[in-house]
Amino acid sequence: MKDLVSILDGNTFLVSDRRGDIEPSYDFPTGLFSFDTRFLSKWVLTLDGERLHALSVDDVESYRTKFFLAPGEPTHYLDAKASVIRSRAIVGSFEEELTVLNHLGAEVECTLRIEIGADFADLFEIKNSRQKRGRTTVTVAENELRLTYRREAFHREMVVSSTAPAQVDDTGMTFRIRIARNDSWSTRLHVSSVVFGARGEDIRATLPYGGSRSADAIRAEQQELIDRAPKLGCDCEPLAGAYRRSLNDLAALRYESIALGVRLIAAGLPWFMTLFGRDSIITSLQVLPFLPELVPPTILMLAGLQGHRVDDFRDEEPGKILHELRYGETAGFEEQPHSPYYGSADSTPLFIILLDEYERWTGDTALVRKLEPQVRAALQWIDTYGDLLGTGYLWYQTRNPETGLQNQCWKDSWDAISYADGQLPGFPRATCELQGYAYDAKVRAARLARTFWNDPEFADELERQAADLKRRFDRDFWIADREYYALALDADGRQVDALTSNIGHLLWSGIVDESRAGKVVEHLLGPRLFSGWGVRTLAADEGRYNPIGYHVGTVWPFDNSIIAWGLWRYGFREEAGLLCDTMLAASRYFDGRLPEAFAGYARDLTDYPVEYPTACSPQAWSTGTPLLLLRVMLGLEPQGEHLIIDPAVPPGMGRVELLDIPGRWGMVDALGRSRDPEDQPDDG
Structure with missing residues (x-):
């Protein structure tokens, strides 16, 4: 667990590695979870095709984390031409802001990609390596990726959207970006996990704390309890x-x-x-x-x-x-x-x-x-x-x-x-x-x-x-x-x-x-x-x-x-x-x-x-x-x-x-x- 980073709020939690990445695993439950279902099973960030490495992780607060990353192997950190900050939070839904910083004295063009997958695995399926019996469908729209899982009346859905223009395909989002010298670029990714009830209603929406909340609201609620x-x-x-x-x-x-x-x-x-x-x-x-x-x-x-x-x-x-x-x-x-x-x-x-x-x-x-x-x-x-x-x-x-x-x-x-x-x-x-x-x-x-x-x-x-x-x-x-x-x-x-x-x-x-x-x-x-x-x-x-x-x-x-x-x-x-x-x-x-x-x-x-x-x-x-x-x-x-x-x-x-x-x-x-x-x- 020391090599993993977790955030949680209410019925939703996320577990990733120290880069902020999630990769399919049946050895340990990494991913985005809600009501015993894993919604995100893959969430891997690359810059110009390279995986990133953690310089530092700020995980002081339970519901949000900030990762400071650089491309290449650790021995190359001193030569890094760019760095990436991943700021994420569970605020009812899961949100992640990606910021790419250009450390060169000239404009750069680069490709940022986030690989996205949802296996909708039940926690018991992860423990016992069981295969899914339902069907997953993928829908691509402008700046949005929707994955839907159905097995008879059991219905779960995950929607990923971006505030910046993206090329969206069945397995993720690609951003072709241009950054002026000593400048930065950012986008905000929003991941909503929908748990449908027997009558087709969004169960989370029926709960007092189930919808999206601001980080300030979460902090205030937690602090109020601590102060008591x-x-x-x-x-x-x-x-x-x-x-x-x-x-x-x-x-x-x-x-x-x-x-x-x-x-x-x-x-x-x-x-x-x-x-x-x-x-x-x-x-x-x-x-x-x-x-x-x-x-x-x-x-x-x-x-x-x-x-x-x-x-x-x-x-x-x-x-x-x-x-x-x-x-x-x-x-x-x-x-x-x-x-x-x-x-x-x-x-x-x-x-x-x-x-x-x-x-x-x-x-x-x-x-x-x-x-x-x-x-x-x-x-x-x-x-x-x-x-x-x-x-x-x-x-x-x-x-x-x-x-x-x-x-x-x-x-x-x-x-x-x-x-x-x-x-x-x-x-x-x-x-x-x-x-x-x-x-x-x-x-x-x-x-x-x-x-x-x-x-x-x-x-x-x-x-x-x-x-x-x-x-x-x-x-x-x-x-x-x-x-x-x-x-x-x-x-x-x-x-x-x-x-x-x-x-x-x-x-x-x-x-x-x-x-x-x-x-x-x-x-x-x-x-x-x-x-x-x-x-x-x-x-x-x-x-x-x-x-x-x-x-x-x-x-x-x-x-x-x-x-x-x-x-x-x-x-x-x-x-x-x-x-x-x-x-x-x-x-x-x-x-x-x-x-x-x-x-x-x-x-x-x-x-x-x-x-x-x-x-x-x-x-x-x-x-x-x-x-x-x-x-x-x-x-x-x-x-x-x-x-x-x-x-x-x-x-x-x-x-x-x-x-x-x-x-x-x-x-x-x-x-x-x-x-x-x-x-x-x-x-x-």
Whole structure:
């Protein structure tokens, strides 16, 4: 991703190389995308037949980029007779201004060409190298190129126009230009991507932010959101930089839902620019203390799309919360089940957890009362469809073996759940963190039932169920001779004994018996799991360990933020601070933007965190990580109408001050300061 440049706004984003060029690729999604369709698959600029090379790239703002280019090989830069500036932006549509500068003392004639192509590939077709089944037609007009794709009722269109005269053909535009000495020439290219609905309407035009907007309007909207967030003052530059970058990325990752026409936070660029149950919920938990107004649209969207039937193709069941929602061709023709897809076992209990946490922060009792039926349905799902084997645990097994996800926990790659020796268990599987989420969901739902639904008997029953689950969990998941909780139970009730970061989520949920917590923490911060930059997803001596394996050895920032929150919950403040400190130290190497994941190499081996090759960046729950770490360091916890502030700032971090923290209490300020060794009193 470091060699790629991206811009995004709303439902549209573009990924190119550092020259600004886009070339057809099924290895990684470069192109112009909107609503899960790639509109531009080729966008290559040449000057007199030569490709250009980047001198510099200005990509400070999320929605626009400027490339400074010169023709020829890098060794020829000093002899360049001309240079090119590409200024581009996503402003509803995609616009690019091309400027050619003549550096000679005489008039020059040159030929500028932009090669243009649109494959209209669905994101799943890019991932799986599938070929298109519809038909693309090309129409050439004066200074305009139109490409149209149809497959039955599925209709997408891209129109490219130029403000300067151009020779237009089926594959691009050519400009024969004459530039006076020390002068320049320019044109503005406009690319509109049209998403047609079932009745032939332009879907984007129906959305509040869907049309073309000025760069000033985008900047103002993003800045307005950033200005609403609490103000951070601190002595730690990595923390300050990561906080600024997180707020900027959160503002950029918002997109508009077709279903409700509201702004939601997309899960991550480039693969996940849509609503994800699990990712969206965890991101909402991370940002809740800072921008609580971002949370209700996600809760309402998930509640509105809650499962109501048994649908094997979509893994849908009554009461279940969705996993992923897509708008592309493969979802529309049911070649993929993502319209929406329900293949996650954790989004349902996490939905309950988020609603309760949201009320605790905001006091929005109306939403809790409104969604009582959805919460009851989610609890019913946990106890029925979720308990596949009738053992009182939460299990998963896809109903759709052809296109459904095998693993339906957050580590959802095919090899993520394994025994210590590397073998894979059969299905169904009951991973440990699912039981923690279910426990926490029942405890929280009991509070909602007793406080808001006037149903104390139901609250008592939920608390009995939670206590029983905690007792059985400790009995069945604890590996006595290794002193940690198993990753999962297999279908025969045997422990899947790999040591993983999942045990940190157990601390966050509260399902860990107090007598076990110390051992769990020892494992989390011991050399097998802790790399020095964070907790690995899988311990370094396990059979499937791979430091650059997606879920089998990498370090995930969001995972570590949840673990830090769990350490804080059980009183391990120093250990939580260590994770906060190492995550923020890692963020320095990514310009403040923590990626989806980075390699699990030991810190003393690489001296810097190595990015996972195809990590999403920005990714929502990585973007939310610095915010949750800040909450942990300042010890922020709502209690009734008050916000408890109990800071434990890591050594060396100095002053951390957060002003205007919003909530049911109004606005509150929090201040913490690290206690460094030189600050300790002299006992002598």
